[in-house]
Amino acid sequence: MPTALVISPHADDAAAFCGATLAKRAAQGWKIVLVRVTDDSKDSVGLSEEETRRRITAELHQAASILGIDEIVELGYETDRLFAVSELELRERFVYLIRKYRPYAVFSFDPDGWEENNQDHKRVAEAMDEALWVAAFDKHYPEHFKEGYQPYCVVERWFFGRKLPNPNRAEDISEFLEKKIDALCAHQTQMKHLLHQYQMQLAAWGRRVPWVDVSYEGDHKEIVAVFLQEQANAVAREFGLGEGRMGELFRYVRFGDLEELFQMMSEPLQSAESLPEAQPQPQPTLSAAEQEDYLRHILASNLHQRLRLMGHHHLCAGAFEELFQSIPFRLSYQNLVAHLKASPDLEVESIFGYDIFCYQCGYWDNEQGRCSTGWKNKISKDAAVLDYLGIRTGEVRRLEDLQRLLAEKITPEVLYHFCGPGEWKCENYVLGICQRGYAKLRQRFGFE
Ligand SMILES: [Zn+2]
Incomplete structure (x- = not known):
């Protein structure tokens, strides 16, 4: 069965941006490996850094088990400081993981994404985008080969983001939205922190939203569910997935301009195990x-x-x-x-x-x-x-x-x-x- 490698700068990014699609692939029997790049030690209100790390790590494991993620790889970089880490250093880590896990699909932040104000997200997006082709070179990082790994090139690249410049795929996740909601809610510490930031911004404006206060004090599932449902519904509507369906949005890349040609010319390798069918690319359609x-x-x-x-x-x-x-x-x-x-x-x-x-x-x-x-x-x-x-x-x-x-x-x-x-x-x-x-x-x- 194929493997998916998910690059999550922070613990909650995977669930928030592609959680339902991961749950869907896991249900189809895929192996899902999640890479958390940072330690999330700052992402809480009123807790010590050590307690924050402990709680968020436990919550990540809980979310992972809800989504069906098989393995978590911790890179342990200090959170909100990735911009000070060299892109080359990060790229090497990603190339290593690509060569080690040989994933069929990779999920990562879109390097071309808009309205992104988090430098950790940007750094990871750029380093991963480059790692995708560098991993295939036999002259980059030859020390990996001494460990028995080989150059490798990923088939499917699923890019997500706050605002995608050219989204071309809405994965139908109607049956998996519930899992995404539960997984994101499992990230309690980070969700609370996010709500707290809204409270502070509202207060600076001289206002409050009672629903935010109630969610911050008690259960935030309702507010998370409403937000995710609205979002998934809008994606499904835009891509015509059908009445009442739910979607998760991606910029999906395989062979680019050569896709059609390769669809036509390719034939199965003798040695290949059975792999998923190509995900159809959006085609210009005539009514x-x-x-x-x-x-x-x-x-x-x-x-x-x-x-x-x-x-x-x-x-x-x-x-x-x-x-x-x-x-x-x-x-x-x-x-x-x-x-x-x-x-x-x-x-x-x-x-x-x-x-x-x-x-x-x-x-x-x-x-x-x-x-x-x-x-x-x-x-x-x-x-x-x-x-x-x-x-x-x-x-x-x-x-x-x-x-x-x-x-x-x-x-x-x-x-x-x-x-x-x-x-x-x-x-x-x-x-x-x-x-x-x-x-x-x-x-x-x-x-x-
Ligand atoms: Zn993040």
Whole structure:
């Protein structure tokens, strides 16, 4: 099962910012390791520093057991003084822990977070952000390798903060909000201290809020619950999680701009244990009406009876898989593929000239009315493909019959000849998409 590493500058940060998501992962069987960076020795009212440390540590253990956290690592830095600690020193500690625990996911303060006035939070955010890539280097901190650890690169980075610049993920935590409330309430000493600061600020303004006073004197669960519910509800509303759902907000990062490409090109490692599915990235979405409009414009009106295909697109017709292309293209293509999959009787006419795939392609030049890659080499490819398949222009076949023919005749070597590196190369071949598509097609028609 995967491990999550949570970097909590102070005892209560983990529960306050990502407690429910941690509880959710713990319930899914993940191992959760919490790193407390400071000793929290100042975060109380009217207690000695020693008593403060003792109480807050005990409360952290209580909160951790509520959330299902397996292990707590104490770094023991003096609280509210992290800014005096070198970023390099802190970074080394984080790199060490990343290499030691090899977490699948890391939860930490967002280095780009706004409205952050706590220097401990900022220092930790910066050092951890950098540790995430430094941990993968074999020349940084070689002393770790002597202890038997290896360079390591974390898959998922979940950044939280008071105000996130680009939040892109609302984790549905409806079933775990209660645990978050209980965990945050377990941090009694820190909660009381926070309420006390509000009391003082209100008093300096010449006012009081009776509810704050009552919560400070007695049970603060109600005030914590109201605040967390409001917050989680607003997140869920903003991200459309559904009526009555609750969310926790993150800036979620994996491969950035390469995410889509890697989703398409990657295949499982032989040695890998089963790991979680990729968390879907937010995609620009078209409404149902926009999709329908799109389809009306790009799909020929008689497509339901007949699909016209140029020579080399016969090859594509055999291995209808996702193509590496722009999002509108893919969206319309996916619709087309879904339609074709369910239409074995669709007529396919082999033509000379451009077809429907051209008009959706990123290489289509609308002004010139032609393929921007030039058509010359395509003509020779078109002719060669039809010739090899034994199809004349103007011929009409059932889609399923054409696919059977392709399954039989387009072996990996033939596909390499037509689409691999060379004169007729196709970018989708290079990505391995068509090879996978043809393997499936051959299996479907029993040619494997
Ligand atoms: Zn904090």
